[in-house]
Amino acid sequence: MPELPEIANLAGQMAAELAGKRLTGPEVVQEKCLNVAGAEFRALVEDKTIAAVRARGKWIFVSLHPATTLLLNLGMGGELLYHPAGAALPEKFQARFAFSDGTALTAAFSWFGYVHTVRAADLATHKMTASLGLSPLDVQDYTYANFLDRMRGRKGAIKPWLLDQKNIAGIGNVYVQDILFRTRLHPDRKIPELDETERQTLFRVIRENLVQATELGGLVYEKDLYGQPGRFKDFLVGYREGKPCPVCGTAVEKIRTGSTASYICPMCQQ
Amino acid sequence: MPELPEIANLAGQMAAELAGKRLTGPEVVQEKCLNVAGAEFRALVEDKTIAAVRARGKWIFVSLHPATTLLLNLGMGGELLYHPAGAALPEKFQARFAFSDGTALTAAFSWFGYVHTVRAADLATHKMTASLGLSPLDVQDYTYANFLDRMRGRKGAIKPWLLDQKNIAGIGNVYVQDILFRTRLHPDRKIPELDETERQTLFRVIRENLVQATELGGLVYEKDLYGQPGRFKDFLVGYREGKPCPVCGTAVEKIRTGSTASYICPMCQQ
DNA sequence: AGTTGCAACAGGGA
DNA sequence: CTCCCTGTTGCAAC
Secondary structure: OOOHHHHHHHHHHHHHHHOOOEEEEEEEOOHHHEOOOHHHHHHHHOOOEEEEEEEEOOEEEEEEEOOEEEEEEOOOOEEEEEEOOOOOOOOOOOEEEEEOOOOEEEEEEOOOOEEEEEEHHHHHHOHHHHOOOEOOOOOOOOOHHHHHHHHOOOOOEHHHHHHOOOOEOOOOOOHHHHHHHHOOOOOOOEHHHOOHHHHHHHHHHHHHHHHHHHHOOOEOOOEOOOOOEOOEOOOOOOOOOOOEOOOOOOEOEEEEEOOEEEEEOOOOOO | OOOHHHHHHHHHHHHHHHOOOEEEEEEEOOHHHEOOOHHHHHHHHOOOEEEEEEEEOOEEEEEEEOOEEEEEEOOOOEEEEEEOOOOOOOOOOOEEEEEOOOOEEEEEEOOOOEEEEEEHHHHHHOHHHHOOOEOOOOOOOOOHHHHHHHHOOOOOEHHHHHHOOOOEOOOOOOHHHHHHHHOOOOOOOEHHHOOHHHHHHHHHHHHHHHHHHHHOOOEOOOEOOOOOEOOEOOOOOOOOOOOEOOOOOOEOEEEEEOOEEEEEOOOOOO
16 A cells, blocks of 8 residues: 555656666556556557656656656555566566566556556546645645645545545555644544644645655555665554554554544544 | 425416417516526517426426427425416516516516526426426326336435435425325335335325325415415324324424424334 | 535445 | 445535
8 A cells, every 4th residue: 555655766766767768568467457458558658768757646657758658556555666687577466567678667466556558648638647636745736825725615524635635645544644643633623623723734744744754765564666665664653553642642542434444542633 | 385286286277378378578587597698588488479388396397389498496485476467466576477468477486496498409408307307297107117217226215315306306395294104104214125015105105195285286375376375285294293193193203304304203104 | 495516425346 | 545436415505
């Protein structure tokens, strides 16, 4: 379940490692992860060159030259691995991209992942990515004014709003836990009830939390492009059921909020 | 709050009284009840002849010659009145239709009503009427097979389903009360839980209830085309809070079901 | 009491 | 909660 920090690091590593390489052998093991037929996928990708790689939310945008974009979403528990020339490929993968220099990239996901391909002209109509919200790591895009705009008029609870990729792109059920804790917000708090200070804190904490995790290379139990784990492991309350709250010592509770699990300090988060 | 019985009677009276008359002076006091601009409304209606009038759900369809349909919805607490030649018009009305013989028709609604006009070719695209469901007074249309079809796959409660005009057209929050009581159904009963006997009873009771009310000229507190009240007043449980259930004597309760009020016998309706 | 559209929410499926 | 789609429900608007 990579979220924005892991995806952003993968995209950065891909940009550095793959830029300029020419795709020779795209192979798709699992056709259902594609948005087009296998033959069309190969035709769209083969012999194209990697021009740029960037992250938006949980999606990796791979710009190919000429005029094509590869859109990758690792779903839950997915991995993206780089393989030097001559290295053995993993036993299981859903898609493999071979490059003209003998290196390769494999994508594997235990649940649902996407390997989508669109012509450059059609990128704006690709539903899953066209509707993505603010990018917290992009200071041009992630401004307080934009943040308040997306929140305006919303009546529901704050946690589902944070998880909705149309609002802010890249937060999943892992990072959202400490974001709520650090803002002292209960997951069920209704958006209209948030005061100005809470909104400002939330805005700031989202960026701080994701930037910090990104700088640490992402979660310790996720792998980067070279199979190396991240170094972020010190959750404050996330996944620490029964352990003491780092602020007040109260035991962290695991509760159900809507259809997701939440880890909260029942004292600090109201 | 006219529902199908009142609307059906109005349509019948209009058909008998107005067929063949030529519209000369359409006047709209309140433009917001129109679906087109006032000038276009007049152009579409003026000098046309009343060809036919029929009811569908809570809507009155007035076919004009040539090639136009007037669609009237009285909303909540609306009235439609016929005025003989020389008679004084009411003080307040939202729309007035004058005929070449000196007679007139006025429409007044205390809340939201619609006076829509469509070209014959566009009738099928008029959203509010195109999506109307079964017509309980039309035995060709209101068949048990069609009834079950509309119910198939629905998971929600029976009362909202009955009130949704897309399923059955013409039931409002007044007539629905006794329909549910006579079928012995609690308003919150889930559709998948209804057994075959209950479905058959409901199908039959809907028609019986609406036919009976129509034959009685509609509700005693609603007026017909000539300002005369209907003769239907003997609700079984509807609007009889605290009065005894006609079957078991238990006091009728007024409860909230979703966003509407329901009058039920807590003993008979499960 | 009427109708629509939207937002929130739940469930199923890929 | 990875994402979509559909249906249901509640709410505000006219």
